[in-house]
Amino acid sequence: QVQLVESGGGLVQAGGSLRLSCAASGRTFDSADMGWFRQAPGKEREFVAGIRWMSDITDYRNSVKGRFTISRDNAKNTVYLQMNTLKPEDTAVYFCAARPSWSGSYQYWGQGTQVTVSS
16 A cells, blocks of 8 residues: 655746755665656646666656656655646646556555646
């Protein structure tokens, strides 16, 4: 069982930066791949960034490569998403998610945090 709580969202001008945090509780955190997803109104949820459990290999959707950085601090049971050079198209609700090592799917989700980027 994993509980995830996102924070750090808000309103920012285009070109600005935000750092999202995802605090995890539960003993499965160390064995879970972590990811960030986002969903804009009327659109499907989409993958943003992920970081793997053991290797810390990261993956990003093409539209955020070079702008976003995902990282994790195991001592704090926290995963971060540093978002730089934000664009209006980044506006969405951002969700933190965990994919346990025994699962091929992300099974645990946070409540989401709103990110709004103005022109």
